[in-house]
Amino acid sequence: MAQIDDYGRKPKELVNYRQHQKCMNCDHFFSSGTCESVGGNISPDNVCDLWEIRSQEPRYKDKEYFEKEYESNKNKEQ
Numbered sequence: 804m805a806q807i808d809d810y811g812r813k814p815k816e817l818v819n820y821r822q823h824q825k826c827m828n829c830d831h832f833f834s835s836g837t838c839e840s841v842g843g844n845i846s847p848d849n850v851c852d853l854w855e856i857r858s859q860e861p862r863y864k865d866k867e868y869f870e871k872e873y874e875s876n877k878n879k880e881q
Contacts, residue, residue, distance in 0.1 A: 819852065830855040 807813055826832045827847035831840045831854075838845045840853045 824850045824854050826850055826854070828857055829853075830857050832857075 825848050826845050831838050836845050841851060
């Protein structure tokens with residue numbers, strides 16, 4: 804089991820230390836600072852245990868996104 808060192812520092816395994824993983828590179832992250840898996844404001848420079856490598860281009864919730872969503876919901880209601 805990992806131990807705290809003589810200087811009181813925790814081992815990397817204990818704190819889930821990672822390199823090259825940031826929310827901005829995660830498949831769940833939106834450029835608006837939100838996440839489809841975690842609530843609240845999300846910093847693009849942080850990371851959590853749900854991180855998954857981005858499998859596609861960044862998803863932006865812009866005017867075109869909302870227009871498509873609106874049309875899709877409108878068609879479902881008919």
